[in-house]
Amino acid sequence: MPLIGIMIGLLLTQQTVRNEAANNAVVRASAIRNQLDQLLILVDDADSGERGYLLTGQTRFLAPYDNAVQQLPALNKRLENYIGGDSHLRGQIDQLKKDENRKLQRLAEILALAKSGQHDAAVARVKTGQGLEAMTLFRQLTAGIQIDEITELRTQMALRTESLQRTDLFIAALGASLVLFVIFSIIAMLVNLRERERIIAQKSLAEGESIALTGQLKNEKARLLALVGELNRAKQSADDANRAKSEFLASMSHELRTPLNAILGFSEVIKEELFGPVGLAKYVDYAQDVHNSGQHLLDLINDILDLSKIDAGKVELREEEISVAGLIADSASLVRERAQKSGVGLEILPAAELPPLTADKRLLKQILLNLLSNAIKFTPAGGRVTVNAALDRQGGLRITVADTGIGMSPSDIAKAMSPYGQIDSRISRKHQGTGLGLPISRSLAHMHGGELEVESKRGKGTRITLVLPPQRCVMRADALAG
Ligand SMILES: Nc1ncnc2c1ncn2[C@@H]1O[C@H](COP(=O)(O)OP(=O)(O)O)[C@@H](O)[C@H]1O
Numbered sequence: 302m303p304l305i306g307i308m309i310g311l312l313l314t315q316q317t318v319r320n321e322a323a324n325n326a327v328v329r330a331s332a333i334r335n336q337l338d339q340l341l342i343l344v345d346d347a348d349s350g351e352r353g354y355l356l357t358g359q360t361r362f363l364a365p366y367d368n369a370v371q372q373l374p375a376l377n378k379r380l381e382n383y384i385g386g387d388s389h390l391r392g393q394i395d396q397l398k399k400d401e402n403r404k405l406q407r408l409a410e411i412l413a414l415a416k417s418g419q420h421d422a423a424v425a426r427v428k429t430g431q432g433l434e435a436m437t438l439f440r441q442l443t444a445g446i447q448i449d450e451i452t453e454l455r456t457q458m459a460l461r462t463e464s465l466q467r468t469d470l471f472i473a474a475l476g477a478s479l480v481l482f483v484i485f486s487i488i489a490m491l492v493n494l495r496e497r498e499r500i501i502a503q504k505s506l507a508e509g510e511s512i513a514l515t516g517q518l519k520n521e522k523a524r525l526l527a528l529v530g531e532l533n534r535a536k537q538s539a540d541d542a543n544r545a546k547s548e549f550l551a552s553m554s555h556e557l558r559t560p561l562n563a564i565l566g567f568s569e570v571i572k573e574e575l576f577g578p579v580g581l582a583k584y585v586d587y588a589q590d591v592h593n594s595g596q597h598l599l600d601l602i603n604d605i606l607d608l609s610k611i612d613a614g615k616v617e618l619r620e621e622e623i624s625v626a627g628l629i630a631d632s633a634s635l636v637r638e639r640a641q642k643s644g645v646g647l648e649i650l651p652a653a654e655l656p657p658l659t660a661d662k663r664l665l666k667q668i669l670l671n672l673l674s675n676a677i678k679f680t681p682a683g684g685r686v687t688v689n690a691a692l693d694r695q696g697g698l699r700i701t702v703a704d705t706g707i708g709m710s711p712s713d714i715a716k717a718m719s720p721y722g723q724i725d726s727r728i729s730r731k732h733q734g735t736g737l738g739l740p741i742s743r744s745l746a747h748m749h750g751g752e753l754e755v756e757s758k759r760g761k762g763t764r765i766t767l768v769l770p771p772q773r774c775v776m777r778a779d780a781l782a783g
């Protein structure tokens with residue numbers, strides 16, 4: 302829209318220049334006409350003044366002649382000024398001047414004759430009609446120029462009218478575009494205003510919503526904080542209860558062990574008949590049963606004590622550098638006899654050179670012993686138990702005890718990993734156990750920053766792996782160099 306305005310403005314300027322040119326042409330044409338009229342009158346005056354003088358001989362009739370002779374040079378000069386660059390007009394005016402001069406020359410000659418007393422000769426020259434003829438020619442010439450000028454005047458007038466019309470048109474167009482521009486501007490402003498109002502309305506709506514939401518969130522936060530407080534209190538009391546339970550179990554286990562030692566010791570003495578024969582074989586059998594039950598009770602008490610100690614955080618790691626191969630060999634030697642009796646093969650796969658471990662030897666042995674005794678316990682005769690050790694990709698150690706025994710279902714595994722959880726199967730029931738071995742082993746693995754991984758399939762066998770983190774594997778300088 303502003304571009305249209307600028308264009309129209311430019312055209313308007315151009316039009317103004319054109320109008321001015323047309324105006325100038327009109328002024329010049331009418332001025333020329335005017336001068337020519339005067340010229341003709343003056344020459345006419347000179348002519349008729351002289352004729353009056355010739356007729357009357359009175360000099361007062363010469364006044365118009367004198368006046369014409371006096372004024373004509375100035376008039377000629379003014380006419381000259383209007384010619385400008387117009388070559389056609391220049392030719393016409395030059396001719397006019399020549400004729401005018403000739404006419405004036407003639408008049409001067411006749412007047413000179415008359416004034417010198419040769420009145421007849423002067424009249425005779427007038428009578429030749431040459432003066433009249435010259436005057437007629439002069440008139441025709443003037444009329445010709447005037448006609449040309451009128452034509453020029455008409456053309457210029459037409460041009461000016463056209464130019465003025467065009468100017469009017471442009472002004473109208475400019476006005477119209479200005480009005481359009483103003484209308485568009487107002488519409489744009491209105492639209493803008495609407496949009497702003499809409500945004501403000503939306504904003505205040507969103508603000509209202511966010512205030513409501515903030516309130517809601519605050520309430521929610523307060524509720525959650527209250528809940529956290531409650532949970533903390535509950536956890537605190539649970540922790541307290543757990544500690545009390547562990548302490549009770551520890552002291553009770555300790556108290557139970559003293560009488561148990563007497564039971565075990567004396568039943569042993571009786572069943573071995575150390576102080577002489579008991580007599581009836583049945584009593585020896587009973588003494589054996591009492592000893593077995595006492596041993597089981599002692600195992601149970603020891604396990605409970607272990608677990609409650611671990612739970613109470615009372616077990617401390619006594620770390621030392623231990624050889625993996627040595628650890629496995631030691632643990633295996635303790636169960637080898639049991640395996641042989643059960644008809645289960647026990648195999649330690651040759652492990653590649655492994656770095657020594659930094660760990661609590663007694664506790665790791667406890668884990669391995671439990672895994673090995675479980676494997677032998679839950680593998681029927683003819684089966685096989687294998688121990689393997691290797692470094693994993695991250696540099697951690699994996700010791701796996703695998704068997705070809707009865708295996709476990711996924712739900713069995715979950716049960717086996719929870720304290721006192723024993724799976725109720727025929728073989729399980731045949732074996733004595735506390736159901737605490739696996740949970741204790743897992744807790745001990747955790748204490749070393751490790752984990753116990755259980756894979757098992759019912760009827761196929763079980764693989765339990767003790768995973769220890771890379772930090773537990775000591776990298777010796779010579780091992781690294783090799
Ligand atoms: N190698 C295994 N094969 C099959 N079942 C197993 C094996 N190891 C453990 N279990 C199951 O998990 C239960 C829990 O084992 P554990 O915690 O060592 O207690 P316990 O040996 O005193 O029964 C066992 O009673 C047995 O049902």
Ligand SMILES: [Mg+2]
Binds near residue numbers: 674738
């Ligand atoms: Mg066990």
